[in-house]
């Protein structure tokens with residue numbers, strides 16, 4: 534056994550030495566890129582370039598390593614190289630251990646400075662003020678729909694969307710002891726309580742449910758008090774040393790949340806992009822149909838259409854629309870110019886690479 538292992542491990546050692554050498558050669562080139570960018574004040578984080586690199590390695594991957602695993606490794610390599618140019622600070626809805634934090638690492642890799650914020654409003658404020666280079670905010674959940682606060686803030690902000698991330702959301706019921714003995718209340722964010730309501734009605738119909746600021750806050754509370762159980766990610770549970778009563782209790786096994794990366798950056802085309810808009814029309818028959826007609830005329834696909842009541846009285850609704858393509862694509866530019874002419878309100882929230890997952 535050991536005789537057979539020894540030469541194989543020697544091969545691995547030799548390959549590791551080559552990988553290490555290549556990684557550092559890549560890092561030195563990234564440092565040079567950093568110097569060029571510093572001279573021209575160019576942005577360090579380039580989402581379109583990172584998306585192209587990650588798509589490229591998956592396309593060229595001969596296996597046996599899976600495409601997702603290869604992309605995860607290259608995401609970390611770019612994160613480490615980027616941090617040699619500048620360590621990017623990213624604000625998110627905290628505390629640490631939330632799905633928002635997971636979204637930060639999924640987009641930026643682990644060589645990033647996370648800035649946990651108490652609310653979605655604060656994520657926008659910190660990014661607008663430059664305390665953080667970027668912010669990560671939840672946009673919609675596959676079972677609960679839009680995150681209305683984010684949509685409302687998108688309307689007012691000067692920030693642009695520069696990327697999106699989709700996270701699989703798995704909730705676990707956890708407590709200090711790992712069982713429900715003596716538990717009188719189950720705490721979680723209201724969204725998580727809603728996403729687990731069928732399971733909770735079946736299994737713990739008589740235990741009080743209490744909405745708190747975040748799932749991570751629920752986990753922190755449960756770590757201090759044995760009468761409290763929390764619904765949170767297992768990552769949050771580990772952080773607060775909770776025992777798992779039952780894993781994956783969300784009603785929809787495919788539950789996902791989509792997050793937007795917001796910042797001051799205008800992202801260049803990556804080849805596979807999406808553009809987010811907010812629109813409003815005068816309140817008359819056929820207005821929405823007319824408004825969207827230029828998209829069909831120029832062959833631009835709409836991938837999302839969401840309405841929010843306007844609370845200022847002038848128009849009835851704001852429409853949040855995602856379309857395929859980048860504002861710099863000729864067909865998209867033509868469609869948007871015509872669309873803007875018919876709209877009572879028109880705002881481009883940003884063009885950015887489609888998320889990998």
Ligand SMILES: O=C(O)C(=O)C[C@]1(C(=O)O)C=C[C@@H](O)C=C1
Nearest residue numbers: 566577578579582583611614615
């Ligand atoms: O190509 C660049 O602009 C780089 O800075 C290099 C690099 C990389 O490591 O590949 C790092 C950071 C950017 O976000 C994109 C790519």
